[in-house]
Amino acid sequence: MEMKLRYFGQLQEATGKKEEILTDSFESLGNLRSFLLKRYPKLNHVHFKMAQENKIDIDSSPLRGNLIDLLPPFSGG
DSSP states (O other): OOEEEEEOTHHHHHHTOSEEEEOOOOSBHHHHHHHHHHHOGGGGGSOOEEEETTEEEOTTSBOOOSEEEEEOOOOOO
């Protein structure tokens, strides 16, 4: 399965990319997160949320989307 990952804000700096396509298989968002933390060690220093098909989801959720967004912390004002 092909999935598109999009990186936002400081996550672009940590990965050196705005987006990429992965063809690997992952059972859950948590498995994908672990893969990305190993691939891009700088991500270990950034708190981020992940969204599937434009909806923020938790790590234990099954990976079911073709579009995954990595989102940095938000602040409001």
